[in-house]
Structure formats: structure tokens, C-alpha cells
Amino acid sequence: MNTANELPISIKMQAADNVAIVANAGGLKTGTVLDDGTRLLDDVPLGHKVALVDIAAGGPVMRYAEVIGYALEDIPRGRWINEDRVRMPAARALSELSTDPRPAPEMPPLEGYTFEGYRNADGTVGTKNVLALSTSVQCVAGVTDHVVRRIKAELLPRYPNVDDVVALNHTYGCGVAINAPAAIVPIRTLQNIARNPNFGGEVMVIGLGCEKLLPTRLIPEEQVLRLGENVAAGAEVPPSPILSLQDEAFTGFGQMIDGILKLAEYHLEKLNRRRRETCPASELVIGMQCGGSDAFSGVTANPALGFAADLIVRAGGTVMFSEVTEVRDAIHLLTARARDSDVAWALVEQMDWYDNYLSQGQVDRSANTSPGNKKGGLSNIVEKALGSIVKSGSSPIVDVVGPGERIRKRGLNFAATPASDFICGTLQLAAGMNLQVFTTGRGTPYGLSMAPVIKVSTNKTLSQRWHDLIDLDAGRIATGEATIEDVGWELFRLILEVASGREQVAADRLGLHNDLVLFNPAPVT
Amino acid sequence: MNTANELPISIKMQAADNVAIVANAGGLKTGTVLDDGTRLLDDVPLGHKVALVDIAAGGPVMRYAEVIGYALEDIPRGRWINEDRVRMPAARALSELSTDPRPAPEMPPLEGYTFEGYRNADGTVGTKNVLALSTSVQCVAGVTDHVVRRIKAELLPRYPNVDDVVALNHTYGCGVAINAPAAIVPIRTLQNIARNPNFGGEVMVIGLGCEKLLPTRLIPEEQVLRLGENVAAGAEVPPSPILSLQDEAFTGFGQMIDGILKLAEYHLEKLNRRRRETCPASELVIGMQCGGSDAFSGVTANPALGFAADLIVRAGGTVMFSEVTEVRDAIHLLTARARDSDVAWALVEQMDWYDNYLSQGQVDRSANTSPGNKKGGLSNIVEKALGSIVKSGSSPIVDVVGPGERIRKRGLNFAATPASDFICGTLQLAAGMNLQVFTTGRGTPYGLSMAPVIKVSTNKTLSQRWHDLIDLDAGRIATGEATIEDVGWELFRLILEVASGREQVAADRLGLHNDLVLFNPAPVT
Ligand SMILES: [Ca+2]
Ligand SMILES: [Ca+2]
Ligand SMILES: [Ca+2]
Numbered sequence A, B: 001m002n003t004a005n006e007l008p009i010s011i012k013m014q015a016a017d018n019v020a021i022v023a024n025a026g027g028l029k030t031g032t033v034l035d036d037g038t039r040l041l042d043d044v045p046l047g048h049k050v051a052l053v054d055i056a057a058g059g060p061v062m063r064y065a066e067v068i069g070y071a072l073e074d075i076p077r078g079r080w081i082n083e084d085r086v087r088m089p090a091a092r093a094l095s096e097l098s099t100d101p102r103p104a105p106e107m108p109p110l111e112g113y114t115f116e117g118y119r120n121a122d123g124t125v126g127t128k129n130v131l132a133l134s135t136s137v138q139c140v141a142g143v144t145d146h147v148v149r150r151i152k153a154e155l156l157p158r159y160p161n162v163d164d165v166v167a168l169n170h171t172y173g174c175g176v177a178i179n180a181p182a183a184i185v186p187i188r189t190l191q192n193i194a195r196n197p198n199f200g201g202e203v204m205v206i207g208l209g210c211e212k213l214l215p216t217r218l219i220p221e222e223q224v225l226r227l228g229e230n231v232a233a234g235a236e237v238p239p240s241p242i243l244s245l246q247d248e249a250f251t252g253f254g255q256m257i258d259g260i261l262k263l264a265e266y267h268l269e270k271l272n273r274r275r276r277e278t279c280p281a282s283e284l285v286i287g288m289q290c291g292g293s294d295a296f297s298g299v300t301a302n303p304a305l306g307f308a309a310d311l312i313v314r315a316g317g318t319v320m321f322s323e324v325t326e327v328r329d330a331i332h333l334l335t336a337r338a339r340d341s342d343v344a345w346a347l348v349e350q351m352d353w354y355d356n357y358l359s360q361g362q363v364d365r366s367a368n369t370s371p372g373n374k375k376g377g378l379s380n381i382v383e384k385a386l387g388s389i390v391k392s393g394s395s396p397i398v399d400v401v402g403p404g405e406r407i408r409k410r411g412l413n414f415a416a417t418p419a420s421d422f423i424c425g426t427l428q429l430a431a432g433m434n435l436q437v438f439t440t441g442r443g444t445p446y447g448l449s450m451a452p453v454i455k456v457s458t459n460k461t462l463s464q465r466w467h468d469l470i471d472l473d474a475g476r477i478a479t480g481e482a483t484i485e486d487v488g489w490e491l492f493r494l495i496l497e498v499a500s501g502r503e504q505v506a507a508d509r510l511g512l513h514n515d516l517v518l519f520n521p522a523p524v525t
């Protein structure tokens, strides 16, 4: 309960809302007077809604400027709106969706913002300069782990402009149904990850030699073309970017490792020539996701991300949001924001594919609001999804890419992925993300070595306790110390600093990095 | 082609066979005379079959003492039996199988063989003394990787009887459909891996705090009971074996790590008191699998494994073979070897489950013999499967366990797993394996840190080229330098040496270890 020296804090998300959320850790007592003069008629728990105006029976309950339900009785100003007082609209069936979108008008352009990035031959811009050892099969993971340690210790010190060396280990490549229809997902994911802007087109592939996934499929086309051009121009013949452990040239483990070290040196030499240069903010490709959410995810951190997302889009940049199961129940709001009906249909198709995928595994997608969600104040699945999609801001959705596909258009994209933090991160890397923003309420030590991850805390308790693991505290929005706009601008500026290599994120500072996790909807064999 | 100074080599697997396999690297020329006096009427390629007697049209072609097809024409002694000359029996449909088994009579017991193992409170015996950091969710992997490096550097030197520290990282625990029917597979796998005999019942669990998979589910029941007994006996109250990163006791990353180090020290202290003692060979629990097979897998290495498997079973030990997709097409031979009709039915059920799993992903299980298989001399899927199941030897199959289940009976078991090396290895660890034997023809640097892996090469070329990666060369069977029995006995003795810690396998010497890969037939979310 709020103590004498704690001011009552309530949060209204949008001007059109007729409810606010109580943000005090202990909730607020009957009789408390909010900023706008509303006097509470009930004790209202943390994260729960209170009516800011009289709502007549049958009238809409508005949050995020959306109808999240209808009053079952007259609800006077100051009343706690618990789930018993509201009739919840069912999440709309895909077949009932309008695909006649009404996106918001374009926002005014934002000019003059830049970062120091690595320009690539294919037009993309990296925020890091990383040597990637792509792998065509899981069999080589023990060897790549070994050799990455050696490259870091023995070679990297001689190439000071290269930030890191990363083995793109995964669990695909053999023992899988490689001709199954759904195998396209993990395969294109690996192909597109190799094209991530942070690898500078200098990917090398470590294969075994008898795997089902041919290593040649993992070399970026641009890299092959450039090799050809070099040869045509009479330059030194470059080494093949593919090294197979079963190659008869290698007698014993030592020679294998020597071969990899030599190939790594060739690519390190080339990467070491990369230099940061001033690039417009339009070259940002930002992935947004959340993990370990709490009642404040949709109130503090995600809205701040949405504000920053709009800034990036206004600057001409690219933002993707993802996590199909988190947005599924507010899909009618996304189709309405699609730039045109093709995009709206593409959204519906991704939802439909995932519904089928889940039902094949006998999973009921509608069992989504947990008792914990309701206890936290989320009345229904639509309200929960609203708190998730708010991180996409308010721009029109210009395109949709499937799992493992690469982003094609600047602006706000929906990149369809599972919500699993690691699978989402892997698929956003494949989509071409050069920096990720990750919101967390409960806290997770998530990190990627392939792209910087800015971790934003939804509440102050976490950012204080995990002071060295969290990069930005959006909890100040709940305490009234900062507005959504303040934190949104702070995040935008932090993105530019991190993308420029001037600021290091917590996960990189501590060396906390997760492996890739592929999305493989096809069987293993 | 065999040169003047190379003797012709042909291999007949069983006395009942009427064909042999050519083992010379270049095949054998027309006119060559084999050991038994057979004169070749055709050029016969490496790995292909030659008739050792006249086979009349319609007569059976016998290999592994099994009918692998029927002659389509009169096949005279010395003729190359290519696929055009044989009508292949279709692999039997599951519905046509007899479940009236006729297992071989029990073999005479083998006495007096022992190894030096670690006896556990639950009656199992370890071959290594390993501190395992089990994990309830993938979110903690970056932290466990970090802390394992620190434990190895700072603590392990003080506990000389502890062999290793291993993080049981995986990609399960959250972002998964944890209530889907098939979720039982990954969950019981993690539960049972924690009970692996090599961890001595001293598993600690690193969790996050908001994951779907509760860390309490991963503590072995025996360990919980023992904790309770200790407390009842007035002993010091032991620390909880579970540590969650979100625990409010930890302010910042440093305290988190300190907490884990302290808990690790408690368990290291207990593990350090373990001592090897002489145990009968009946305490062995050996997993058999193959990966990167070639034409000689079924001719050299797998038969030697089969011989060793029979020795272990005769000594009262436990052997499991696995890899459903590799045995599927010879399932009628396995049901015939089942100890009773319950076991035969259990085999059929596992095949049926996997058929359905594959067909859900639109994978046709029958597209199994590849052009490469036929080129290598494997005429059909039954012959291919015969080469795989030969590593199970000839004992009755006493029991069948599903993916992730723990072995219940001594003797020869079928532990149903996918063929994927890493998934099979993970599931065999969960089944209770204390040592694995792995055959490879093409070569793979496979290794596990949880249990020793003996890698057996199917051919001499590989064992010579990968002299420091292969533990035993079964290729000498093809060259006539050793018999199947010779190599089988060598392997049996090597198993006892490795299980005793007196001999180190190549993967452990080089530190080449693969991560666990869980089998999750359920959707991710
Ligand atoms: Ca997520
Ligand atoms: Ca900072
Ligand atoms: Ca790893």
C-alpha cells in the first residue's frame, strides 16, 4: 500500500482513454485522489485499472485509445475496473478481419540524426565489425568453439578494427527432414544470417562434408559475386570461403585447426580495413522484442519503444516488431494500420500459418491470459496484446516478412517470429537487424554477440537491482520522473550511441551472449 | 582397382549368407579369385555384393543371415549382384508384423570383468565425476557459460577428484507450448538427464524465475529425499539446489555469480569425496549410435559393436541402441528378437509414433535409400537398416523406452530416439547411459562432456587421417588384419578402460564437446 511519503501514481496511455493504471508498488487505497482529481472508490491493486470518468452500462472501456471491453454496469469515476465489471470483446477470428486498412497519415520527417557505422558493399550498414564462422551442420560446433577461442587469443589482437569473432552454431544441417515443406524456414534463416550487415560480407563457412545442408548454400550471393569480380580483375585468387573438416587435405585435428586459422586470417585482414563512417539514421535496422514481461511492460517500456520506433521511421530508418503469439489477439488493430490491403493480407496469412502450426501440436492458442496476467491487471488477451504491440509505435506497417526472410522495405515492418526470445532474436538477425532493443520486467540476462542488444527495464526495482545488466530504465515513467516521450528520446539517442560503437551495452560489457536458436517447424529424423 | 600388390578382400557377414561384400578401395576386377575360390564374373565395385554360390532365379539372397531379396534371374557364383538382378522385399507395414517373438536363447554368462566406477546412492555407477549445472530455461545460458569458465579456473583445482563441470544448456523452458501433449518428451529428458550416473546425484539447477518450466521439476527425487534425510538426521541444513537469477537476494551480476560459485562449492565438496571402486561389468550402461555412416558401417564397425554388445549383455550389463529412422525398415527382425510380445508391441508403438510424427511434417519415411546408398552397394532400405541394427548384436530385446525415458532393465534395450547424433546422444544420457560408443565412416568430431564417447572408425583411411580423433579402428576388419570378434573384444576391453578413467577418449583429450539438443516434438510459441 502507498505509504504516507509516497505520492499516488496513475498512468493514462492516450488522450482518448477513460481508464488509468495504478503504478504504486502496493496499489492505492480507497479515498486516494489522483492527479486529475479522481477520488478512488475502491482499493485498486498495482497494475489495475481505475475509471477516470463515469462510464454508463454498455459504454466502451478505452485503453491505448482502443476499446478493450464494455461496461457491464454503470461504472462511476474512481471505481476499480476488475474483470467482473467489463464484458470483453472476443479476439476477432481471422475470417472476420477487414483488410481495408486505414493507416495513420505519414509523420513529418526527422532530419539530421546520424551514427558512425560500417558501410557494406551491398548497401547495408553494420553497427559492429564481426568475423562470423557460419556452420552448415551442428557436428562442427565443438571444433568451432575450440577455434574461436584460439582466434580470439592468437589472431584478434593483430586486427584491432575487428570487434569480435563469432561461431554461428546451431542445431540444424543433418538429422533433419531437409525436404519437408517447412524446412525452408531454418534454411533461409541460416542463409540470411550470413548476410547480416555486422559481418561485412566476409562470412566463412565451416562444414563437415557429409551433411544434408550443403555449405555452398550458406555463402551470401554478394560475396560470391565479389569473389568473381576480384578474379576477373586479375586480383589474387581468394581462398574458398568454405572449409570442410572431412577434407582429405587435413591429417588430424591440428591441421584442421590450422586450416581454419589461415582462412580466418584472410577474412580478418579484409574486415580490419573496414572503418566507421557517418551514416544517416535511416540506415538503422532495429529489432524490437520483449521477454520476461510484467504488468508494466505495456505501460512504460513498450510505449517508450513505440515512441522511439516512430522517431526511427520518421528518420527514414527500419524498425521490425515480431512475436506472432504476442500480437495475435490484437491483429485487427495491426491490419488496420497496414499500408495497403496486400500488407493486411500478409499479416493475416502469418497469423493463420501460426494458428495451424499450434493446432497441429494440439495447442489451444486462446488459453493465453494466465491467472498471473489477470492478477497483474490484464483483463483479457486483447488488452495483453495491446501492451505488446504498443512497441511498434503508430506508423503504417509497410511490409511483412515470414520467419527467416530478409526485410525488403524501410519503415515499420512486421517480421513474423515465435515469441521465444532466442528464436525471435535469431530470426531478426536473419531479417537484417543491426541492433536490437529488448524490454524486460522480470529481468533476463539476454544478449547476442552478433548485434548489440539494448535492454530496457519496465520498472525501477529491476533496473536498480540489476544495475549492471540493464541499459535503460523505463520504470521512471511509472514513478512520474520521466514521460514516455522523454524515455523514447533517450532510447533513440542511446541507439545512435550504441550503433556508433561509442557506448557498450551491458551484455557486451559482461560478455553474456546466447547461441542462435533456429525455428524449425519441420521434423527431425 | 586392386593393384598387383593388393590382395582381394571380401567379407561374408554370417555363415548363412550366400553373398559377400568387396572391401578393396578400388573394387575388384573380373577374374579375381576370392579366398573361398569364387572367381569374379564381373567387375565389382567397393561395398557391392558378389554371389558366393549359384543362386537360382527366385531364390533368396542372404546377407546378415537375412533375406534381403530374391534373384530375378539365375545368378551364377562370382556374379556382381547389382540392384537390377534382385527383387527387393518391401519393408513390412507395421500392421503386418508378427508380435509373436522368437528371441535367441540366452547366451552363457561372462564373468570376471570389472571396471573402476563411482557408485551412487541410487544404485547406479558413474564412469566420470562431473558437477552438472542443470538449467530450467535457455535464458540462463550466457550466465552458465560464464560461471562454468570461472568454476573451472577458480574452484576445480581445489577439488582434484572432480573431473569436470558442465552446464546442461538447452533451448527449452520458456517460449514453448509446455502443456502440449508432446511436451512430455523434452521435460522428462531434462528430468532424467539430471539423474545421469556421472553427476553423482549432486545436480544444481540454475533457473531464471519466470520460466514456464519450474526448476523444482528438475531436481532428482533421490536428491530431494537425501536432503530430507540429512535434515531429519540433524545434519547441517543443505542449501537449496535451485538458484534463480531473479532472486531478490542478488543485486547485480557479481552477486549472482558469487551465489552460483558458493552453491557450486557445496556440491564440489560432496563430489570430491567420491572414489572409484571396483564394480562388475554388469554396471555398464552403454549407448550405441552411428553418425556419418559409409558402405563399411554395416560391415566392420557396427558388427564389432554388436559383438561387444553381446559381451556386455553376457556380463549382465545394459546396452541400448536407438535411432528409429535407422531401424524402421528392419523392424520385423527386431520384433522377432523381442523377449516377449509386450516388448514387440512396444517396438511397434515407437515406430508408429515416429511414422505419424514424420507424416505430420509431410515427410515420406520411405524415401530413405539415397542414390549415394545405392552407389555404395546398399540395394534397398532393408539392407541399409540391417547394417544399422547389427550393432545391437544378437541378444533378446528386453525392453523399450520412449524418447527421454530412463532405462528400467538390464540387458539389451531399444531406446527410441531420432537418428540425429546430438538428439540421440542427449536422449541416451537421459536414459542413463554412462558411456557411449559411436561409429563413423565419413568422420565427425562428435563428443560429449557428460559421458565418455568412444569413436570407432569403419575404415582405415579415416582412422589414419583422423589419427587423433578416432579411438578405435574397425577398418582392420575389411583389410583382413582383424576379425569382427577381435575388434569386438578390443572394444569391450577399451570400454572397461575408459569407464575406469584409465584411458581418455579423443574427444575428451581435445576438449571437443557438443551441447545437448533436446527432442521437442511440440510447438514453440
Ligand atoms: Ca520474446
Ligand atoms: Ca550506459
Ligand atoms: Ca555453446
Ligand SMILES: [Ca+2]
Pocket: B289, B290, B291, B323, B419, B420, B421, B424
Ligand atoms: Ca546418429
Ligand SMILES: [Ca+2]
Pocket: B471, B503
Ligand atoms: Ca587409446
